[in-house]
Amino acid sequence: MFESAELGHKIDKKRYAEEVPALRAALLEAQYQLKDAPNFAVVILINGVDGAGKGETVNLLHEWMDPRYLITHAFGTPSDEERERPEMWRFWRALPPKGRIGILFGNWYTDPILDRAAGKDGRARFEARLADIDRFEEMLAQEGVLLLKFWFHLSKRFQKKRLQTLSSDPDTCWRVTPTDWAHFAQYDRFRKVSELALERTSTGYAPWTIVEGADPEYRSLLVGRALLDAVSHRLELAGRGFHSRQTAAPLPPRVDQINSLSQLVLDQPMTEKAYERALERWQGTLNLLSRHEKFAGRGVVIVFEGMDAAGKGGTIRRVTAALDARQYHVVPIAAPTEEERALPYLWRFWRHVPRRGRFVLFDRSWYGRVLVERVEGYCQAADWMRAYAEINHFEEQLVRAGLVVVKFWLSVSADEQLRRFQEREQTSFKHFKITPDDWRNRERWPAYAEAVCDMIDRTSTTHAPWVLVEADNKYHARIKVLRTLSQMIERALK
């Protein structure tokens, strides 16, 4: 892959001086167009060998463009808040909103490549990490993010010369650290490892651009032009409206009435007395688990989904009653805020991923995409179709980071829902709980039921299975939630 980046590309200074002013003006104009009609975000990844001008190029872009709308994040050692969360959390944190350009320097490629080159990771683990990256980048692309990946390359001979030159000049020797020399000693290995990384992750939606780093004029012009072309092209597309395209076949039709919901017996018996005894027992168990010494190194993410009036709020209160208020946050999910709308869909959930030793309870969740957004047509079919895989990937990352992910579908029958709606309308202090929206959603019951069945089929995974909860009897539902939750945490702590 590096062949054409070892040919000694060179631009003479005169031509460079002639071309740069127009390039800068065009880059600035593109940047302002992007800012004034924020249709998409631009993410620029800067990677490659040491000494190939990565830092200089980032600085140059800041000089050429308007630094007010260009955000660079350099990732070094993670902070403790970052270490206690999934690996990708700190990159999600740094994603630029629509209308902005973000440069990520030392990004999601850095550790996988270095860990493999240093022999810390085996080949299989390396491939798995690359596959993860690929899925992440595909999601970004689908969300409309324009992703530009630059790999700065130097031939071995040239890199050595460059490091020597930098070291010998007192003005530049600070740029060369002992780490740089250590990396150089591993040049061949690093080259082989990065070549594989580039092969695996040069995709149709986010190809790598390999930049020969030897000649400053050449590499600057190449990066500047590539950036300008990409942004201009996308601005033009955005003018015509950008839509994700659905290429997969539609979901299969239902040919009978049997599905995961229709098989449930929703009205499970439980008396008030039995409920109170069981409540005490399972809240006690959950409380003990939350104070277990091993729990400090784990964490729990709980999702509550269900039709309106299925009893989500009441169940959540029974769970939190067993916990120390200092240990949990409840996140009610409603319409996204302005800041959230300017970022990829899952961003607003990533921002609530807990540190170790904590519980986060989502009252509705990322599943909104494949439920309300699908049914009400708030997003394209292509968007909710891809959401299944994206969600599975998200949850898998949570689980790998040591979090227990528990998802409850509170299943209430249409008759019981009606009864609860009417009760709410008649009880003064429950009045606020019922809105015209609830009645409207109720009319779409069959469409919602279909979406729920698809959701369960497609996102009940080995690492994060759905727990279906028969919810016509609230007592039964609450106890089943508490019991299942306790059992799943207990298993995880073993």
Added chain:
Amino acid sequence: MFESAELGHKIDKKRYAEEVPALRAALLEAQYQLKDAPNFAVVILINGVDGAGKGETVNLLHEWMDPRYLITHAFGTPSDEERERPEMWRFWRALPPKGRIGILFGNWYTDPILDRAAGKDGRARFEARLADIDRFEEMLAQEGVLLLKFWFHLSKRFQKKRLQTLSSDPDTCWRVTPTDWAHFAQYDRFRKVSELALERTSTGYAPWTIVEGADPEYRSLLVGRALLDAVSHRLELAGRGFHSRQTAAPLPPRVDQINSLSQLVLDQPMTEKAYERALERWQGTLNLLSRHEKFAGRGVVIVFEGMDAAGKGGTIRRVTAALDARQYHVVPIAAPTEEERALPYLWRFWRHVPRRGRFVLFDRSWYGRVLVERVEGYCQAADWMRAYAEINHFEEQLVRAGLVVVKFWLSVSADEQLRRFQEREQTSFKHFKITPDDWRNRERWPAYAEAVCDMIDRTSTTHAPWVLVEADNKYHARIKVLRTLSQMIERALK
């Protein structure tokens, strides 16, 4: 202050059981009213002696109310991201938005009181920290935050008994840590120190409520009722519209034409050639300073203010060109986002306070409050009047945390502004820079000039003085900014 909290208050269980259901229903209803018409946020501070039921009360509130709209933050050892910023940063981070109730447990009172009780802080430092708190809470109150402060108290005799009882029961002994006993040994000292803290910070806008913690029924009912009364009262006021009241006299009239701006000679000579030489020199100096080993323990916050077309953007680019892009962020300030509007005014600037070793450049800033918001009437006179003191306090906290705060006013004459506006209209690639707003603002020049002079008079402090920059000649302006900035950083690193 603790007298009436050592009388052995008690509520019998029967009366408690009778009163709680109505209290819970009323609290829930108040909570939903608050959520549905988010006019203000509620902040509840929980402090006091160990073993007096602080944690239990927090848990009880979560049980009584809807945990979805109640957010508890417990502050322990700061994370490294928190340690590298001013002390108050982590509390700003945790403030609830309008419509929500936030419980802060282990808050801004904890360290000052513990540090004084342990003898780490002298009396003067303790008083200074309390004064800081007082200013912060006054700001919260003025921003419409409903602040409730509960101090849980136990008599010495009772506290001893309680700790012993908890320790002897295997089910509760985990609640008592060695730290609790160590604190108990210092009971008298702690009592004296906290009494002083409570005296100093029991203000008209945020009085302390002292809660005798001995009897669970008594303390729960007291806290629940106090919370309900406060929220209901404020909801009623909010229905009638809440306005800050201006009690200070208006600013004095101008009786002559002499002011800090009129004394400047705006068109300072500098040739292009001299500029280029000086640019290289001062960018070099600034770059060296940014790589100085001591700089890693410091940081810089730079504010750029000026009339439209004063040259802020161009000057910022000359500063950033001297820096490594990994080391700085530029924050352009426009209208606040939805999330920002739901929090106290300064929140959106606190969120950009840098970690150590970084630069943050604000293109317009918190001074918007006393400039555009004052002149255009976007806020009440009472709000911009108090902003001077709040801003000074904010900047002082930045400086105390080791940050260098540099504020530039780029002063351009009305004639030069007109020339630049016309040039912008005639130059194709500068066209986007001129909007009808610019022309409208220009008509209000005298009002803006008055606001600027007041701003300079009232916020040029010893720790963060304004630097007035004659800006009719861009060359001069840029060099003055670079030179002053370098000199101020140099002085700070000495």
